Amino acid sequence: MKSWSATSFGTPRQALTLNPSIPLPTPNLTSTSTALLLKITHVSLNPADLVLLRSLPPWLPFRRAPVPGCDFAGEIVALGGAVPDELGLAVGDRVCGALGLAGVALGRGTLAEFVVVDCGLVAKVPARWGGAMAVGVMGIAGQTAAQMVKGVVGDGGGGLEGRRVLVNGASGGVGTVVVQICKGLGAEVVAVCSGANAGLVERLGAVEAVDYRVHDPLEDHLAERFGEAPFDAILDCAGSQALYANSPRYLKPDGKFINIVGGWSQGVVPFVRNKLRPCLLGGTPRSYELFLLSASGKTAREVAAWVEQGVIKEALIDSEFSMEQVVEAYEKLATGRAKGKIVVKVDNS
Ligand SMILES: NC(=O)c1ccc[n+]([C@@H]2O[C@H](COP(=O)([O-])OP(=O)(O)OC[C@H]3O[C@@H](n4cnc5c(N)ncnc54)[C@H](OP(=O)(O)O)[C@@H]3O)[C@@H](O)[C@H]2O)c1
Known part of the structure; x- marks a missing residue:
């Protein structure tokens, strides 16, 4: 062979x-x-x-x-x-x-x-x-997307109606599935990607695409645009430390920040700082998860079920x-x- x-x-x-x-x-x-x-x-x-x-x-x-x-x-x-x-x-x-x-x-x-x-x-x-x-x-991409969303809705499933989710890195292998699942479960999705991919993420269900190249620093734009109506969750498929460090400006106090880019690619320092440093010592007062997929047939079947139900369309x-x-x-x-x-x-x- x-x-x-x-x-x-x-x-x-x-x-x-x-x-x-x-x-x-x-x-x-x-x-x-x-x-x-x-x-x-x-x-x-x-x-x-x-x-x-x-x-x-x-x-x-x-x-x-x-x-x-x-x-x-x-x-x-x-x-x-x-x-x-x-x-x-x-x-x-x-x-x-x-x-x-x-x-x-x-x-x-x-x-x-x-x-x-x-x-x-x-x-x-x-x-x-x-x-x-x-x-x-x-x-890997679809299974990671499914597990990230389950980090927000919980293992028992449930919807995202009435919730607003920010997806960073929305046009990549993981992000394109995250956008669809969040939208399919009822969330209002704001997607961060380059301007060339704005139409793509909007077709997948985002109500708004934010071009991180035009809005630089992205965090200032998000604070200005969404500070009054902050997100319930931020799903980061691009691994931005600044997005997390500034998150109190646009993420609700009980909101969830889930990142999948860390460990080998970014070093362990941000993880230790984000996860373990208490607010009194300058830590960011928002929950932080660095998720690492453990691939399984069970998760692949859950993704397939979402396709069959029309939650994932493409x-x-x-x-x-x-x-x-x-x-x-x-x-x-x-x-x-x-x-x-x-x-x-x-x-x-
Ligand atoms: N922890 C885990 O279990 C796990 C699992 C899977 C993947 N990952 C990691 O997650 C990341 C994404 O994986 P993937 O498979 O989706 O990768 P991918 O398909 O290569 O995604 C690339 C996307 O990233 C976007 N991008 C690049 N720079 C960006 C920035 N500064 N801000 C926002 N978006 C940016 C690009 O969009 P534009 O061209 O629109 O900028 C491109 O569409 C990788 O680092 C991968 O290693 C982790």
Whole structure:
């Protein structure tokens, strides 16, 4: 089979090699196994792939010919004997989802023609959906968007009627799904993006798009425009420390600030400061969550249910690349200017 792997570290062009012919994986499919062997049709790319490529050298002892990629859509070729009946999975079913970051860090990613995944990470692709749409909305980005919104509405679900939500980074893979879920659950959504993407986020349901390039500093504009009618929640998909530090000017005292960009990419200092510094020592008097996705089939199924209910109306696909064009696909992702998801079509049959 064909498979991409990292042979050095750095940018995708420096790091990645396409192996034209490597042996198929041979999973344990005994009576105790919950593994699925998948023939991959589509993979969507995530910024986390780039972080792993530039921060983990392939020669580390636990990473042998590491394969990048977290998201997957594909067809079940074989399954282990302990896959629970209630999942209703069978050979030939189309499934999709995302791998946990730890597995990908170890080198067991999805940019290959055949991949082994645990049944707990997959959801069936709803009938009528193409693989690109499924992987675009049920992979890391869609699952992260769903969990961010659940951070506001709670695990029991519920609506967002009468609530006003600010989404920063609204035109990217995560943001385009966050905007749709918030709008679909009844919120009034204000979206921050570049002016070129204003029409896109308004089509997805935002009542207003704020161009962060025109309104610089953004925080002063938000305070002036929304200070009298502050937000109930701010969902930050771009990772702005200034947006949080200034949030008392436009976020209600009991409002929620949820950020997904931190840790490796921004360092731990902002997290420790935002989460732990008491107001008396200059901390910001608003709640702060730094969310890290733990991908699961359960969350992918919740996203699928929101699509079926019409809460999520579109899978925004920025562009589709062939298996041979993975480096170009990653270079497009690295510009930070994708509108929705970048998808690799692995199976050309
Ligand atoms: N914590 C987690 O579990 C988790 C999960 C998924 C993703 N993430 C992180 O979340 C971030 C977003 O992921 P993604 O998949 O949505 O990335 P993406 O698809 O590459 O999003 C890029 C978007 O960011 C916007 N953007 C760039 N600079 C901006 C700024 N200064 N202000 C507002 N928007 C800006 C761009 O919009 P414009 O062109 O309109 O500016 C672009 O549409 C990444 O850093 C990723 O690593 C974290």
